[in-house]
Amino acid sequence: MPKAKGKKRRQKFGYSVNRKRLNRQSRKRAAPRIECSHIRHAWDRTKSVSRNLAEMGLAADPNKAIPIRKKQLPVMEMEVDGQDKGKRVVRKPYVLDELEYEASLPEKKSETLSRDLIDYVQYMIRNHGENYKDMARDEKNYYQDTPKQIKRKISVYKRFYPEEFQAFTASLQQVKMDQQ
Numbered sequence: 001m002p003k004a005k006g007k008k009r010r011q012k013f014g015y016s017v018n019r020k021r022l023n024r025q026s027r028k029r030a031a032p033r034i035e036c037s038h039i040r041h042a043w044d045r046t047k048s049v050s051r052n053l054a055e056m057g058l059a060a061d062p063n064k065a066i067p068i069r070k071k072q073l074p075v076m077e078m079e080v081d082g083q084d085k086g087k088r089v090v091r092k093p094y095v096l097d098e099l100e101y102e103a104s105l106p107e108k109k110s111e112t113l114s115r116d117l118i119d120y121v122q123y124m125i126r127n128h129g130e131n132y133k134d135m136a137r138d139e140k141n142y143y144q145d146t147p148k149q150i151k152r153k154i155s156v157y158k159r160f161y162p163e164e165f166q167a168f169t170a171s172l173q174q175v176k177m178d179q180q
Contacts, residue, residue, distance in 0.1 A: 038098040057090040113160055121157045122168060124150060 034040040043052055050060040059065030090096070120140070128134045132147035145153070158165045
């Protein structure tokens with residue numbers, strides 16, 4: 001069966017396209033994304049990485065920022081024309097301030113347990129108290145956890161949610177008092 005006409009054409013070179021501009025735009029788009037929002041907003045694409053970081057008061061090379069001192073004889077340093085060679089001007093100090101403030105904030109508690117595990121532990125404690133052997137024989141023990149595994153899960157729950165565990169045990173004691 002013959003091919004349909006006009007379906008496959010030879011690619012022709014586009015003379016009207018500015019290749020230099022295309023390459024520059026693709027390089028700009030392919031540049032890595034800066035994760036830190038403070039640095040990203042203060043970044044100037046026209047400047048080099050070391051110049052950008054120096055203006056923010058950050059070090060591009062940690063070895064040059066805090067050099068390792070070599071044991072040498074004390075040498076007198078002389079100023080030339082009253083200027084320091086290595087002095088850098090921080091033009092964007094607000095970036096450094098924002099980074100320091102963000103670093104001083106307390107770390108958020110990232111450890112959590114699944115809702116299913118919390119419900120499972122509460123069910124076991126509600127029905128069996130501290131009897132881990134009965135918990136292991138319970139029909140809701142779908143994963144066939146051993147008494148030691150159940151004890152470990154309960155201790156993890158106690159460690160992650162101490163206030164919730166205290167409130168839960170207090171409510172259980174209140175229910176027991178009401179039943180008597």
